[in-house]
Amino acid sequence: MDTLTRLEQTICQRMGADPATSYVARLHAKGLPKIAQKVGEEATETVIAALGGDKAELTGEAADLLFHLLVLLNAKGVSLADVIAELDRREGTSGLDEKASRSAN
Numbered sequence: 001m002d003t004l005t006r007l008e009q010t011i012c013q014r015m016g017a018d019p020a021t022s023y024v025a026r027l028h029a030k031g032l033p034k035i036a037q038k039v040g041e042e043a044t045e046t047v048i049a050a051l052g053g054d055k056a057e058l059t060g061e062a063a064d065l066l067f068h069l070l071v072l073l074n075a076k077g078v079s080l081a082d083v084i085a086e087l088d089r090r091e092g093t094s095g096l097d098e099k100a101s102r103s104a105n
């Protein structure tokens with residue numbers, strides 16, 4: 001099993017844990033707006049690291065972002081498999097072609 005799938009399973013298990021001993025449970029207890037806010041913060045920190053930090057900082061921020069995104073997806077009942085399936089569906093379609101087809105409609 002790959003790392004993201006294992007992490008998704010761990011997040012799923014930890015959602016119902018004691019917020020005193022689990023960061024995932026604590027986030028969940030604070031509710032969807034807090035989880036979504038954390039994704040926004042981590043995305044911003046990733047952008048800042050990409051523009052001004054070194055590779056290690058960017059790697060750390062990207063890990064924070066992926067982790068919090070998985071928590072958000074889990075809270076909304078969207079699985080990693082759903083997202084992978086959407087990426088698979090897009091595979092081979094240039095973003096430029098997809099954009100052009102939207103503006104033609």
Ligand SMILES: N=c1c2ncn([C@@H]3O[C@H](COP(=O)(O)OP(=O)(O)OP(=O)(O)O)[C@@H](O)[C@H]3O)c2ncn1[C@@H]1O[C@H](COP(=O)(O)O)[C@@H](O)[C@H]1O
Pocket residue numbers: 007010011014021022023024025063064067
């Ligand atoms: N991958 C992660 C992971 N990445 C980042 N984080 C935490 O995410 C938090 C984000 O950092 P911040 O500096 O933004 O947090 P903060 O200062 O507490 O910010 P606020 O929430 O107070 O705004 C930190 O507390 C990190 O430790 C993570 N916490 C947990 N995991 C995974 O989730 C599993 C379950 O964790 P628990 O639910 O804590 O058992 C762990 O075993 C790990 O595999």
